[in-house]
Amino acid sequence: MEIRTILVEPKLEENIGAVARAIKNFGFSELYLVNPPDIGEKAMAVASHAYDVLRACEKVNSVEEAIEDSTIVAGTTSRHGISSNKHLRMPFFSPRELKDKVKGIGKSSILSILFGSEDTGLRREELMLCDLVVCIPTSSGYPVMNLSHAVAVVLYELSEVDGGMAAGTVKLASIEDKERLFMHMKTFLDEIGYKEHKKDKTMLMLRRILGRAELTGREVQTLRGILRKAEWKISKGS
Amino acid sequence: MEIRTILVEPKLEENIGAVARAIKNFGFSELYLVNPPDIGEKAMAVASHAYDVLRACEKVNSVEEAIEDSTIVAGTTSRHGISSNKHLRMPFFSPRELKDKVKGIGKSSILSILFGSEDTGLRREELMLCDLVVCIPTSSGYPVMNLSHAVAVVLYELSEVDGGMAAGTVKLASIEDKERLFMHMKTFLDEIGYKEHKKDKTMLMLRRILGRAELTGREVQTLRGILRKAEWKISKGS
Numbered sequence: 001m002e003i004r005t006i007l008v009e010p011k012l013e014e015n016i017g018a019v020a021r022a023i024k025n026f027g028f029s030e031l032y033l034v035n036p037p038d039i040g041e042k043a044m045a046v047a048s049h050a051y052d053v054l055r056a057c058e059k060v061n062s063v064e065e066a067i068e069d070s071t072i073v074a075g076t077t078s079r080h081g082i083s084s085n086k087h088l089r090m091p092f093f094s095p096r097e098l099k100d101k102v103k104g105i106g107k108s109s110i111l112s113i114l115f116g117s118e119d120t121g122l123r124r125e126e127l128m129l130c131d132l133v134v135c136i137p138t139s140s141g142y143p144v145m146n147l148s149h150a151v152a153v154v155l156y157e158l159s160e161v162d163g164g165m166a167a168g169t170v171k172l173a174s175i176e177d178k179e180r181l182f183m184h185m186k187t188f189l190d191e192i193g194y195k196e197h198k199k200d201k202t203m204l205m206l207r208r209i210l211g212r213a214e215l216t217g218r219e220v221q222t223l224r225g226i227l228r229k230a231e232w233k234i235s236k237g238s
Numbered sequence: 239m240e241i242r243t244i245l246v247e248p249k250l251e252e253n254i255g256a257v258a259r260a261i262k263n264f265g266f267s268e269l270y271l272v273n274p275p276d277i278g279e280k281a282m283a284v285a286s287h288a289y290d291v292l293r294a295c296e297k298v299n300s301v302e303e304a305i306e307d308s309t310i311v312a313g314t315t316s317r318h319g320i321s322s323n324k325h326l327r328m329p330f331f332s333p334r335e336l337k338d339k340v341k342g343i344g345k346s347s348i349l350s351i352l353f354g355s356e357d358t359g360l361r362r363e364e365l366m367l368c369d370l371v372v373c374i375p376t377s378s379g380y381p382v383m384n385l386s387h388a389v390a391v392v393l394y395e396l397s398e399v400d401g402g403m404a405a406g407t408v409k410l411a412s413i414e415d416k417e418r419l420f421m422h423m424k425t426f427l428d429e430i431g432y433k434e435h436k437k438d439k440t441m442l443m444l445r446r447i448l449g450r451a452e453l454t455g456r457e458v459q460t461l462r463g464i465l466r467k468a469e470w471k472i473s474k475g476s
Contacts, residue, residue, distance in 0.1 A: 018384055018387070021380070021384055022383070022384070024377065024379060024380040025377060025380055025381070025382075025383050026377060027376075027379065049382075050380060091454065136394070137397065137399045137400065138263045138264060138265075138397075139262065139265035139397075142259070142262040142263055142287050142288055143263070144263075145259070145260070145263050145390070146256055146386075148384075149256070149259075149260055149263070149386065149390040152384075152387040152390055152391060153390060153394045156374070156391045156394075159375065161375045216329065
């Protein structure tokens, strides 16, 4: 699925550059601008290595033109509805709910996401063109986000970038490996003359500490290596 | 749990202002700056209504000072480790994994999150001070995010702001309400002389369409109101 970021009448070229950068950061490329200001050096500087996204952006004169070939049009707003009686901004989706909603949509589809201008956000007529409304949960103390921040958060949620070897995907040590480590530690406590009546409690504490740490296989081997080295030193005497 | 955002030697005051805004947007308040530049009008303009966060920020001379009373220190990096042999950036956590990791931590705890400077990111010595490493999944085509965008995404994940009446929490119509609507539609198809052999297929299609739409109780009532109005018009004749 193609994700198209559409900025409706953005005022500051810096924001356009920052949005281009966020688009590239999260592995996307399409940027449409409805009646943008001139894009000059400031925007280019903020876009940094995403100058290609900025250069390839489409400038159009109306929201209708920008969304013409879209499969789904989502409008973002910082003010969400509070009653199911108000249909303009209700029901709204959080960025994560949007991701779930569009999960099954075909590969050749285009999801267009509209972001309003810095001062007014999307106007009523623009929200009327949207299939659904997205609202980032923010504090009532200051609900309105910076334009490029809002884009970054929505694209972060929609991104299909593989997190790589994040902690959740790192192969943890097997139970057998960990048991061998704990046996080794227990033997080591004997070897250093650790007080017998304290041993069980201390072993349990070590188990809890290392359990919380979610050790990898490699880490278990390194810890056992330290124990072996200490045992060798003990056997040799100081 | 208190979340403390720490910017280590940020270069651009605009970024500091944008970070202050993101902090307030997501319901947080603590901002620490290690050796920042002068904070002037530019930062204030970007902070906008978060000038209070910016004004209350703590300026310190070292990372050690900034993290002094922290419970957990997380360091962010755009370059994650790729081998479990490299301990400086491995294993790393995605922002969502970080949220899960710190979920059970006491209310009076402080989670400090370090963000490096715009050009270099966190240096080796700074990452060495961290309990864990956080990496936002980004495209290999351009992995390095704008500083304030990175802060916004991490704080978005950690935010406890209630999403309010997001779609997932809106009360949907009951099965009984929906069944009454479908019965009404079926009767309506009879009333308008819809072809008998097409009826079942069309009713199934309507069920599927409205099923996907996840109707609220109010929407069901409005649709039935339209049907009643049409029936009334039919009974009167044109």
